Amino acid sequence: MSLLEIKDLSVTFGGLHALKDLNFHVEEGEIVGVIGPNGAGKTTFFNMISGMVTPTSGEILFEGESMIGLDPNQVTQRGISRTFQNVRLFANMTILENVMVAQHCRTNKGVWGSLFNTAAFRQEEKEIREHGEKVLGFFGTRLIGYRLEQPASVLSYANRRRLEIARAMATKPRLLLLDEPVAGMNPMESAELTDLIGKLRSEWGFTIVMIEHDMDVVRDVSDRVVVLDHGETLAQGSFDEVSSNPEVIEAYLGRPLEKRK
Amino acid sequence: MTATTVSNSGSANEPLSIDAVSKGAFDFDMRAALTSGLILALSLVFIALCGIPEGLNERLLIKPVLSLGYLSLLWLPLLFGWLSGNETVLEGMVATKKGARDIVRGLFVGLIGGLGLSLLTVLMDAFDLRDPLVNWSPATEEVLQFSRSIGFGVIAWPVLGAILGAFGAALHVMPEKIRKAVMAGLGTVLSFAIFATFIVDVADFLDDLLYARRGGLKWGWAIALFVIGAGASFLGGGRKISEMKSSYQAATGPAKRQQTTTLILLSLAALIIIPLITGKITQELFANIGIFLLLALGLNIVVGLAGILDLGYVAFFAVGGYTTAVLTSPNRGPDFEGFPTLPWWGALLVTIIIAGLVGLFIGAPVIRMRGDYLAIVTLGFGEIIRLLFLSDWLNGWFNGAQGITNVPPADFGFFSVKGTDPRSVFYLVLFFAAISIYVSWRLERSRLGRAWMAIREDESVAEAMGINTVNMKLMAFVVGAVLASFSGAIFAAKVGSIFPTSFLILVSVIILVVVIVGGMGNIMGIIVGSVVLIGVLGGPKQPGLLAEFSEYKLLIYGALLVVMMLKRPEGLVPNARRSRELHQDEFLQDAWLKGEVDTDDDMVDPSTGGEGTVAPA
Ligand SMILES: Nc1ncnc2c1ncn2[C@@H]1O[C@H](COP(=O)(O)OP(=O)(O)OP(=O)(O)O)[C@@H](O)[C@H]1O
Ligand SMILES: [Mg+2]
Numbered sequence: 024m025s026l027l028e029i030k031d032l033s034v035t036f037g038g039l040h041a042l043k044d045l046n047f048h049v050e051e052g053e054i055v056g057v058i059g060p061n062g063a064g065k066t067t068f069f070n071m072i073s074g075m076v077t078p079t080s081g082e083i084l085f086e087g088e089s090m091i092g093l094d095p096n097q098v099t100q101r102g103i104s105r106t107f108q109n110v111r112l113f114a115n116m117t118i119l120e121n122v123m124v125a126q127h128c129r130t131n132k133g134v135w136g137s138l139f140n141t142a143a144f145r146q147e148e149k150e151i152r153e154h155g156e157k158v159l160g161f162f163g164t165r166l167i168g169y170r171l172e173q174p175a176s177v178l179s180y181a182n183r184r185r186l187e188i189a190r191a192m193a194t195k196p197r198l199l200l201l202d203e204p205v206a207g208m209n210p211m212e213s214a215e216l217t218d219l220i221g222k223l224r225s226e227w228g229f230t231i232v233m234i235e236h237d238m239d240v241v242r243d244v245s246d247r248v249v250v251l252d253h254g255e256t257l258a259q260g261s262f263d264e265v266s267s268n269p270e271v272i273e274a275y276l277g278r279p280l281e282k283r284k
Numbered sequence: 285m286t287a288t289t290v291s292n293s294g295s296a297n298e299p300l301s302i303d304a305v306s307k308g309a310f311d312f313d314m315r316a317a318l319t320s321g322l323i324l325a326l327s328l329v330f331i332a333l334c335g336i337p338e339g340l341n342e343r344l345l346i347k348p349v350l351s352l353g354y355l356s357l358l359w360l361p362l363l364f365g366w367l368s369g370n371e372t373v374l375e376g377m378v379a380t381k382k383g384a385r386d387i388v389r390g391l392f393v394g395l396i397g398g399l400g401l402s403l404l405t406v407l408m409d410a411f412d413l414r415d416p417l418v419n420w421s422p423a424t425e426e427v428l429q430f431s432r433s434i435g436f437g438v439i440a441w442p443v444l445g446a447i448l449g450a451f452g453a454a455l456h457v458m459p460e461k462i463r464k465a466v467m468a469g470l471g472t473v474l475s476f477a478i479f480a481t482f483i484v485d486v487a488d489f490l491d492d493l494l495y496a497r498r499g500g501l502k503w504g505w506a507i508a509l510f511v512i513g514a515g516a517s518f519l520g521g522g523r524k525i526s527e528m529k530s531s532y533q534a535a536t537g538p539a540k541r542q543q544t545t546t547l548i549l550l551s552l553a554a555l556i557i558i559p560l561i562t563g564k565i566t567q568e569l570f571a572n573i574g575i576f577l578l579l580a581l582g583l584n585i586v587v588g589l590a591g592i593l594d595l596g597y598v599a600f601f602a603v604g605g606y607t608t609a610v611l612t613s614p615n616r617g618p619d620f621e622g623f624p625t626l627p628w629w630g631a632l633l634v635t636i637i638i639a640g641l642v643g644l645f646i647g648a649p650v651i652r653m654r655g656d657y658l659a660i661v662t663l664g665f666g667e668i669i670r671l672l673f674l675s676d677w678l679n680g681w682f683n684g685a686q687g688i689t690n691v692p693p694a695d696f697g698f699f700s701v702k703g704t705d706p707r708s709v710f711y712l713v714l715f716f717a718a719i720s721i722y723v724s725w726r727l728e729r730s731r732l733g734r735a736w737m738a739i740r741e742d743e744s745v746a747e748a749m750g751i752n753t754v755n756m757k758l759m760a761f762v763v764g765a766v767l768a769s770f771s772g773a774i775f776a777a778k779v780g781s782i783f784p785t786s787f788l789i790l791v792s793v794i795i796l797v798v799v800i801v802g803g804m805g806n807i808m809g810i811i812v813g814s815v816v817l818i819g820v821l822g823g824p825k826q827p828g829l830l831a832e833f834s835e836y837k838l839l840i841y842g843a844l845l846v847v848m849m850l851k852r853p854e855g856l857v858p859n860a861r862r863s864r865e866l867h868q869d870e871f872l873q874d875a876w877l878k879g880e881v882d883t884d885d886d887m888v889d890p891s892t893g894g895e896g897t898v899a900p901a
Contacts, residue, residue, distance in 0.1 A: 073748055099750035113741040115865050116734075124734040128750030134763070137730030138723060144730070151731070174864060177875050194750050 024087055026051045026230050027072070027103075027198055032081030033254075034071060041067045042254040045081070049198065054224055054231045056245030056262070058238075060274060064254040065234045066108055069200050073105045074098040085198070100128045104196035106187040108203045108234070112175040119171040121186060122155035125193035158192045161219070161227075181208050185216075192227065199223065201233040205240055217243050238266075250274070317368060321393040324364045324445075325400025328357055332404060335419035336836055337427045343832050344500030345477035351500075352478070352832055353427060361397050361445045365390035365452025382456045394449020398442035405429060405437040465514040472513025477501045479829050485563035555714055559707045567706035569819060571778065572826040574713030575771050577814040579791075580798045581720040581807070582767030587796070588805035588859070589728060590760035591740030592651070593659040595792055596666020600765040602787035603642050604772020606673055607635040609688040609782040610681065616688050619680035628694030628701075628777055635773050636766050642669075643765030644758065651757045654743065666792055674784040687783030694777040703778045712777075716770045724807055727763070736760060737861075790824045790838075797841055801848050803855030805862050812857050817841070 025048040032045040041064045049055050057065050070076040072083060074095040083090040090098055104125075113121050130151060136144030159166040162185045170178075175186060184204060191199055204220065205213035217240045223229045235241050241248060241262060248265045250257040252274045258265050265271055331337065341353035350358075369386040405428045413420045429437035455463050476483060476494065480501075484491045494505045501509070532543055559567045579601055586594045610616045611631035626634070646665050650658055673682045682688065693702030694712065701708040727733050735756045738746040747753045776782050794817070802813020821837055822828030833840060848855070854863040864871045 075744065075748060094752075095744070095748045096750050096752045099748065104750075105748060107745070111742055111745045113738050113745070114868075115741060115861050116737055120734055120737070124738045124746075124751070125749045127731065127735050127738075128752075130731055132731055134727070134732065134759070137726050137732060140726070148731070174861075174871075176864075176868065176872060190749065 025049060025084075026053075026086060027232075028084040029072075030082040030084070032071065032078050032083065034067060034076060034078045040254050042071070042078070045251075045254070045256060047249060047256070049230055049232055051230055052224065052228075053246050054220070054233065054244050056241040056248040057232060057234045057251060058236070058241055058248060058265075059251035059257070063251040065251055066202060067254075068251065069105055069202055069232075069234065072098070072200060073103060096128060099194050099196070102195075102197035103200065104191040104194040104198070105200035106184075106191050106202055106204065108206070110180075110183045110187055112178075112183055112186055112190070114176040115174050117172050118159065118166055118175055118178070118186060119152070119155055121175055121190050122158055122193040123151050125190045126151050126154060126195070129195050154195075155193060158189045159186075161192065161222075162189065181212050184208065192223070192229075197230060199229040199231045201231060201235075203234055203236060205235065205237050213237055213240055216240075220244050242266075317389050317392050318396065320364055320368055321396025322400075324360060324393060324397030325403075327360055328397055328401050329404050331356055331360075332401065332424060332428065333417055333419050334836065334839065335421075335424065338419065338421070338424040339835065340832050341427050344496070344498070346473070346503055346506045347496040347498075347500030349503060350477075355474075355478075357401070358444065358448060361394040361448040362452040364393050364397060365449035366455055367452075368393045368449070369453040369456040386453045386456055387450050390453025391446045391450035394445035394447070394452070395442050396445075397449065398445025401428060401441040401445070402438040405434060405441070409434050461518065465518040468517035469510040469512075469514030473501070473506050473509045476509055477506070481565060481831070482569070482829050485565040486561070488563070552718075556711075559710050564706060567710055569829065571706045571709040571713055572823055572828075573814050573818045574710055574717055575775055575778070576795065576798060576818040576823050577717050577811060578713065578720055578771035578774070579768055579795045580802070580810045580814050581717070581724055582764045582771070583795050584799050584805065584807070584810050585724055585727065585767065586760050586764035587799060588810075588862075589724075589733060589740075590736040590757055592757055592760060593655075593662070594761070594764070595659050595663040595796065596646075596669070596789075597662075597764070597768060597795055598787050598789065598791040599646065599666045599669035600639055600643065600768035601772045601775070601791060602669055602673060602784075603639050603765075604635050604769030605776045605782045605786065606682060606688070606772070607638045607769070608632065608773040608776040609691045611635070612776070613688050613691045615683075615690040617679065617681040617683050625692075628692070628773070629696070632770075632773050635769050639765045639769030639772075640762050643762040647758045647761035647765075651754055651761060663789070663792075666789055670784050670787050670789075673787070685784060687781055689781040691776045691780050691782065693780075694774075701774075701777055703780050706778075709774065709778045712774055716774065720767050720770070721807055723763070723767070732756065732759065786825075788824065794818075794824055794841065797845055801844060801855055803857040803859055803862070805859035806855070806857055809855050809857035809859065813855070816856065817844075 027047075027049040029045060029047040032042055032047075033040065034042045045068065047068075057068065059065050067076060071078050072090070074090065074093050074097065078091065081091075085098075085101055085103060088101070090101070090103075093101070113124065116124065130147055132141075132144045132147050135141070136147070156167060156171070159171070162182075165182055166178075166186060166189060175183065178186060184207070188201065188204060191201075201220070205216050208216065220231065220233065220240075221244055223231060233241075233245070245262055247260065248262050249259050250265055250268075250271050257274055258268045258271050260268075336356045337353040339353065340356060341351045343352040344350070345352055345355060368389050369382065405425070408420060408425045408428065428441075430440055455466065458466070477500070480495055480499065484495070494501055494509075496502050532540075532547075535543055555570075559570055579597070582600070583594065583597050586592050586597070608628065608631045610620060611626045611634055612628055614625060646662075646669075650661050650665065653661060672678055674684055676684060678684075693700045695701075699708060699711075701712045703709065735746070735751045738749065738751060739753050739756060743753055775786075779786070798813040798817050799810060800813075801817060802811070803809020818826070818828060820829045821840055822831065822834055827834055852858075854866050
């Protein structure tokens with residue numbers, strides 16, 4: 024059984040078919056790259072998996088269970104977490120708070136615990152904090168130390184992207200959806216993040232679906248690449264197969280992917 | 285102003301210091317001064333036509349020279365004079381030296397303002413516009429003419445305006461020490477004069493000593509108080525306090541914790557002791573402040589923490605009041621015949637449960653909406669609840685417009701809380717306020733508090749990060765409802781009767797203003813807001829220290845809200861996070877100046893960076 028299986032998924036916005044009869048699957052432990060020209064429907068695809076957009080028809084199965092009709096928080100609770108293409112951090116919360124609040128659905132102490140400051144409450148707070156520091160520590164020293172108590176708004180662009188990933192990691196997902204994780208980073212930064220994405224699988228055990236425009240990154244980490252265009256799957260397969268597919272080259276304005284450099 | 289003076293400097297190789305520019309006493313931006321003078325004139329005429337000077341003329345502040353009516357006009361030229369000398373000094377600029385120029389400008393502004401009143405005096409004499417303008421009356425005219433002649437009024441107003449404007453501006457020119465002394469002196473005199481009832485209530489013996497028989501400070505004492513206030517400040521009275529404040533702010537870790545605990549214990553002790561030595565008026569004032577503080581603390585959880593703009597918060601106050609009244613009073617609706625009356629604390633338990641349920645019931649449909657829609661729907665529910673209590677349909681329970689009377693005092697055996705003993709009410713309120721403060725404080729720093737914060741920042745992202753936003757917001761709504769019901773229960777025991785008219789929409793509005801003006805999301809701010817607004821101006825029906833102004837209370841509330849929104853939207857005592865939200869740019873600039881802003885640590889050669897690796901559009 025695939026970890027995530029999507030069957031004949033469609034969505035329309037008004038008259039626009041953002042996705043048409045999409046079929047897609049992810050196996051446990053895979054890293055799948057999703058590419059496609061602007062407006063192809065990649066982000067919409069993520070929105071649908073994470074429950075932020077309801078599909079018009081089709082089925083989404085996660086670990087064999089249907090996810091249609093679940094609220095985004097229930098989807099996260101089941102173990103799918105995402106980042107946003109246009110970084111959407113809680114800008115006025117501190118960096119630590121950003122990753123602490125993401126563990127909300129993995130913890131349960133409520134009014135009673137916080138009012139009476141019970142031992143269980145303190146223990147849970149401690150664990151939330153420790154796990155938060157652990158995911159932040161994944162990015163070296165950039166997000167920890169004195170940064171912990173700073174508001175997220177002071178971070179540089181690249182660090183905000185890293186914090187987005189850290190926040191998604193903090194929800195303890197099984198499947199991580201990364202929407203253009205290296206956008207806006209310089210080549211050195213993206214090379215470093217490419218390594219880290221590999222580690223997300225090898226060290227943290229996440230299965231990953233990643234939307235990315237940077238072909239170097241896609242080539243370096245993806246086991247499999249899916250090409251979307253106009254809401255439809257254009258091609259699937261290894262990076263080499265896909266990048267030599269004439270239809271894909273056509274979709275990318277008629278230029279071969281490799282030669283653009 | 286900066287722009288004009290700098291451009292005057294001419295020579296290009298002179299350093300760009302504003303001080304280097306020579307300038308005469310009249311070298312200021314005439315247009316800006318004229319505009320501010322005209323605004324002053326309009327404000328003065330507006331106040332005069334509201335009837336405030338005439339209505340408050342009987343209330344003497346300093347016998348025989350100053351009444352509250354005149355003060356309601358005279359403070360404005362002073363303020364505008366002061367503001368006209370204010371200027372923002374940008375980072376890296378040298379402030380202009382204050383001098384004769386500023387005084388002339390202040391004088392000019394005040395003069396124009398005064399001329400506005402002169403014009404009004406003349407017009408009042410010449411025309412009769414009493415029909416649309418109620419206060420276009422002989423009485424107002426008399427005040428504007430200083431009870432002498434029209435000529436006297438026409439000349440006196442510009443002269444007074446100019447003097448006060450110049451004085452206001454001169455405050456900038458004085459050395460800091462003298463300025464502080466003058467302000468402290470003025471502050472002392474005015475506080476003693478304005479808060480006379482309160483001061484006499486606290487210290488009875490001062491009545492004959494300081495105040496004339498029919499009100500107003502004796503003028504000899506006015507001068508003495510000025511000297512005392514100014515002298516105390518001059519000799520460094522205020523410095524100790526500000527030193528203590530900065531040392532408190534600088535402290536960290538366990539030291540700060542200890543200081544905070546001491547501070548809390550000290551204020552608690554003061555709050556317990558003060559009502560023992562003061563008279564009834566002060567106790568009543570404290571009790572009213574406390575009742576509204578309780579409401580404001582509850583609303584703060586809803587609006588300040590969870591970001592739900594609830595305009596119908598009075599509903600829960602009403603539910604608390606009515607439930608308590610119905611359960612404790614023998615005079616409730618006939619349908620309750622045979623139902624035993626409960627003691628107050630027993631009723632309180634039921635009240636809490638009912639308020640929580642009503643919170644759930646109202647919250648469930650409302651909470652899925654966002655922003656404006658939610659605000660309007662809560663506004664509706666606030667009214668619906670009141671109308672239900674008023675309705676014929678539930679007449680058998682709540683007696684409709686007759687309300688429920690004879691609500692017995694809250695009896696705790698060793699002490700009983702009733703309206704005729706405001707001190708007991710205050711102690712009860714203090715107890716519940718302590719609970720509410722503790723609840724707010726704990727919740728804010730917990731998993732729930734973080735979730736609320738995230739919802740406030742970005743609701744859809746919060747939901748995508750696994751927060752059940754509906755449940756969380758509902759929880760805030762219910763906690764807020766329960767805290768409001770405390771207040772309602774105390775209110776019922778205090779007033780002894782409950783009517784639908786006690787729960788007008790105005791109550792919601794005033795509590796919201798308290799929260800906003802005080803500082804949304806900050807407990808200290810809420811306390812300051814309640815003391816300042818409810819204590820000084822008064823609640824919807826409760827008089828404050830400035831009981832004389834109760835007729836113009838809403839006008840002042842409105843004006844205050846507008847000024848706050850323009851000048852200090854984060855409130856008097858802002859929540860650090862909230863001011864960051866409202867002043868993001870300033871905050872980032874500040875952080876940048878302090879070197880805290882993050883720059884990318886691994887910059888690469890820009891000639892290779894960025895290009896080529898991105899897929900085509
Ligand atoms: N909520 C919405 N309402 C209406 N149209 C939408 C909505 N969301 C997306 N669309 C449209 O659906 C199409 C697909 O958009 P989507 O954001 O998924 O593209 P994308 O592949 O992520 O592009 P990019 O590479 O620029 O991020 C676009 O034409 C977009 O305008
Ligand atoms: Mg996109």
